[in-house]
Structure formats: structure tokens, C-alpha cells
Amino acid sequence: MDPSPEPSLRPADSPSSGNKNQTNAPPCPWNQALLSLSNEIKVRQYSPKTLKSYTLWAEKLRYFTLHKPPEMLDVEDVKRFLTHLAVERKVAASSQNQAFNALLFFFRHVLHREFGTMEGVVRVKRKPYIPVVLSREEVWRVIENLKYPFDLIVKILYGCGLRLSECMKLRIQDLNFDAMILTIHDGKGKKDRTVPIPQKLKIELENHLHLVVEKHEKDLASGYAGVFLPSAIERKYPGAAKELVWQWVFPSKELTLVPDTGELRRYHLHETHVQKAIKMAVRKSKLLKRASAHTFRHTFASHLLAANVDLRTIQELLGHSDIRTTMIYTHTVISTTIKEKKSPLDFDDGIF
Known part of the structure; x- marks a missing residue:
């Protein structure tokens, strides 16, 4: 909450x-x-x-x-x-x-004092949490009801197990098609990790990046100031904001005016746009389950576990610091385990 x-x-x-009447207060x-x-x-x-x-x-x-x-x-x-x-x-x-x-x-x-003990506090009992997980057919039904680029975004959420914020913050340099790995920088807890790029997404991602490059070239021709970057990076590399490798994988449709400088910069696609598109697609799919952007991350983990992928491997792919967090998915499937990194999008069952 x-x-x-x-x-x-x-x-x-x-x-x-x-308070204008208390300027000297x-x-x-x-x-x-x-x-x-x-x-x-x-x-x-x-x-x-x-x-x-x-x-x-x-x-x-x-x-x-x-x-x-x-x-x-x-x-x-x-x-x-x-x-x-x-x-x-x-x-x-x-x-x-x-x-x-x-x-x-x-x-x-801030106050520079220690808490001491918290004895006597009424603690809320934590209820067992079992995440909502879709079947592969249900995942495909949702994707079929999504338009570009939202369909590609959901394929990445499900195929790579990303959080929505991690997907939106991807930059071109984070995709390595030679090694077929995707790098997530500054994930939850400021941790970096890598996940395999599904083979079935390679061509689709390359075509998408071709359009991103075209948009970037038009931005440069219009004299824009570049993408938004962390201030430390921009200070160290003044020209980085205009370099291709720093551009967003999923850029916003419109440029953003920075009031303080009058510059036009590009932000990534806002999470709310993706969430609204998924909500509408779930409704059109007539699913009998609650489903959001995060549901595809849950489904990624559950489908890997059902395919006998080792729990520690899934923990690494999800970026969980504690194996107990990953263990919630054991309640969604019955499985034995093997140690192999693989994307559920690459399962050969003819659905995708």
C-alpha cells in the first residue's frame, strides 16, 4: 500500500x-x-x-x-x-x-538518534502471498490485444522477467545482440544484473531499434538537447545525452521542455501509458484473473520453475537479494529443478 x-x-x-504574510518568520x-x-x-x-x-x-x-x-x-x-x-x-x-x-x-x-527497541508495538500479521500467474495461452491472448510498441514491451516483461520500471529505463547500450544478453542497470536496490535476450525477440528488437535510430536522427536534426541522463554522467560526459548508445529503447512520443533551461529533451515512455494499454488488453482478452504489468514478471518466474529451472538461477535472473523472495513461486507450481538459464519465451510449444 x-x-x-x-x-x-x-x-x-x-x-x-x-506564507506571504510571514516572510520574516x-x-x-x-x-x-x-x-x-x-x-x-x-x-x-x-x-x-x-x-x-x-x-x-x-x-x-x-x-x-x-x-x-x-x-x-x-x-x-x-x-x-x-x-x-x-x-x-x-x-x-x-x-x-x-x-x-x-x-x-x-x-x-536526520535526528541523529537511535530507535532503541520496538517492544509493545502491535505488528500486522503478514498474510501468505501467492502471486497471480497466467498460462502461456493467456499471455499470448493479452499480447494479441496490444498494439506496437506495447506488445513488444510485454514480450520483454514476460520473456526477460523485468520490472516495468526496469524495462522503461533500458538504453540502447544495454542490449548486446552478440552475446544475446540484456543488462539491467540500477535495478531495485541499485543492483545490476544480466538476463538472456529471447531468441524469438532478436529480429523484432532489431527492427524496433531501427525505428528508434530514425527518431534519434530526426531529434538531432531538430537541434534537441538529448535524452535525460543522471546529472553525474552528464557532468562527466557532456555530449553523452546526444549519443546513440544513451538513447532510450522505448522513447516517449513527444519531447519534454525543460523550464529552467528552455531545452527540449526526450524522456522514456511513461509507465502509466504501458499500464493503461495492458489493462485494456486484459479486459479485451476476457481473462478471469487480475493481471498487471508485474504479473508477467511473476509468470516468467513461475514458468521457469515449472520447466525445472533451478531456484537459485531464477533468483539471479529476477535480481532478488533474498532467496526467500523467490520461493513464493514454489507455491504456484510442482517441479523438479535443473540449472540452466533460459527464457520462457523460447519454449518450443508452438504458441509464440
């Missing part, structure tokens, strides 16, 4: 809002604390999603304690807040754990 601001949140309470301690939290997260190069999540949980604690000054907060405030989430808000175990991790970070790196 994504954290969201409490109903009591008012625009005037936001760290980014200002001292800075708000909470605004300063939230700014420090943002800086600490950025220094560690955590993802934007982590920044958003941790900031929202800190704000929730702020409202729960009725704007108690950050320097006055103690462990009992956190205990009462976490118990409130479990008892009153009835949040999921994952949300309570997310809140705990966010506030632990806030106390350690």
Missing part, C-alpha cells in the same frame, strides 16, 4: 508552500527536517520512489503527533504511530514495515 498524506494535510503545511523545524531527509536520501542515491515514500511517512508522523517539533520526538511517538497504523488504519504488513524503515532512517540520519 502506498502511503498517502492524512486528511488533515493542508497546502499551508507543505514544506514547499510559503523563522524557518519551520519540520520543513528543515524534511529537507534534510531529502538530502540524505539523494546523497545515498536512493530511488525517487524511496524519496517519496520516506518523505510521506515522515509527514504522517508529523500530523499524528500534531506537529510536535522533530527534536522533541521520541521512540514512544513512533511506537504509538506504528500501533495506530495496525489497529486504527488496518494497513498491510508491508506498509507498516515500510513506515518502520522510513522512520528508522529519519531518526538515524
Whole structure:
């Protein structure tokens, strides 16, 4: 469950809002604390999603304690807040754990204090989670109801087991057709990994990249400033944003105007466009299961396990740091295992 601001949140309470009648007022301690939290997260190069999540949980604690000054907060405030989430808000175990991790970070790196023990906190019981998995026929039915490039995106999600965000952030240099491997940089937890490119996608991907190259050449001719890059890379390699190897595999349709500089840059295709296309395709396919972009990653893992691929190999392909995360797929199939890296898109059953 994504954290969201409490109903009591008012625009005037936001760290980014200002009060024109209080220009000489001292800075708000909470605004300063939230700014420090943002800086600490950025220094560690955590993802934007982590920044958003941790900031929202800190704000929730702020409202729960009725704007108690950050320097006055103690462990009992956190205990009462976490118990409130479990008892009153009835949040999921994952949300309570997310809140705990966010506030632990806030106390350690912003308030420079340790939590101590969390005894006495009502903990949400974690329910067994069994992911939704599609059959190969169901995967194909969804793909048949998708238009280009969304059909290719879903083939990559299923054929390579990528998260949607990982697929959208692919750059041309991440595809190695000589070795037939795809490299995912800065995946979840800032980890890199490689996965095999399905043989059945080679020609389709090459044709797609040909269109990407044509779009890039038109962009260069129009004088655009390049793709968006991490600031550190752009500082080190000033011309990298216009180089072909740094272009997105799935670029957005329109250029983005950067207000501060007036430059036109290209972003990757937004995740919401893919999610909407998949939702519509699932509806047209008349599936009797809930299915989203992440379902194809679950299906990738389950189909490999059903094909007797070793669990440790699947863990490596998915980029899981803990084998226990990968073991959820043992509840979806009955299998024996062999050690071999393979894509389910390359299974020879005549469906694809």
C-alpha cells in the first residue's frame, strides 16, 4: 500500500508552500527536517520512489503527533504511530514495515538518534502471498490485444522477467545482440544484473531499434538537447545525452521542455501509458484473473520453475537479494529443478 498524506494535510503545511504574510518568520523545524531527509536520501542515491515514500511517512508522523517539533520526538511517538497504523488504519504488513524503515532512517540520519527497541508495538500479521500467474495461452491472448510498441514491451516483461520500471529505463547500450544478453542497470536496490535476450525477440528488437535510430536522427536534426541522463554522467560526459548508445529503447512520443533551461529533451515512455494499454488488453482478452504489468514478471518466474529451472538461477535472473523472495513461486507450481538459464519465451510449444 502506498502511503498517502492524512486528511488533515493542508497546502499551508507543505514544506514547499510559503506564507506571504510571514516572510520574516523563522524557518519551520519540520520543513528543515524534511529537507534534510531529502538530502540524505539523494546523497545515498536512493530511488525517487524511496524519496517519496520516506518523505510521506515522515509527514504522517508529523500530523499524528500534531506537529510536535522533530527534536522533541521520541521512540514512544513512533511506537504509538506504528500501533495506530495496525489497529486504527488496518494497513498491510508491508506498509507498516515500510513506515518502520522510513522512520528508522529519519531518526538515524536526520535526528541523529537511535530507535532503541520496538517492544509493545502491535505488528500486522503478514498474510501468505501467492502471486497471480497466467498460462502461456493467456499471455499470448493479452499480447494479441496490444498494439506496437506495447506488445513488444510485454514480450520483454514476460520473456526477460523485468520490472516495468526496469524495462522503461533500458538504453540502447544495454542490449548486446552478440552475446544475446540484456543488462539491467540500477535495478531495485541499485543492483545490476544480466538476463538472456529471447531468441524469438532478436529480429523484432532489431527492427524496433531501427525505428528508434530514425527518431534519434530526426531529434538531432531538430537541434534537441538529448535524452535525460543522471546529472553525474552528464557532468562527466557532456555530449553523452546526444549519443546513440544513451538513447532510450522505448522513447516517449513527444519531447519534454525543460523550464529552467528552455531545452527540449526526450524522456522514456511513461509507465502509466504501458499500464493503461495492458489493462485494456486484459479486459479485451476476457481473462478471469487480475493481471498487471508485474504479473508477467511473476509468470516468467513461475514458468521457469515449472520447466525445472533451478531456484537459485531464477533468483539471479529476477535480481532478488533474498532467496526467500523467490520461493513464493514454489507455491504456484510442482517441479523438479535443473540449472540452466533460459527464457520462457523460447519454449518450443508452438504458441509464440
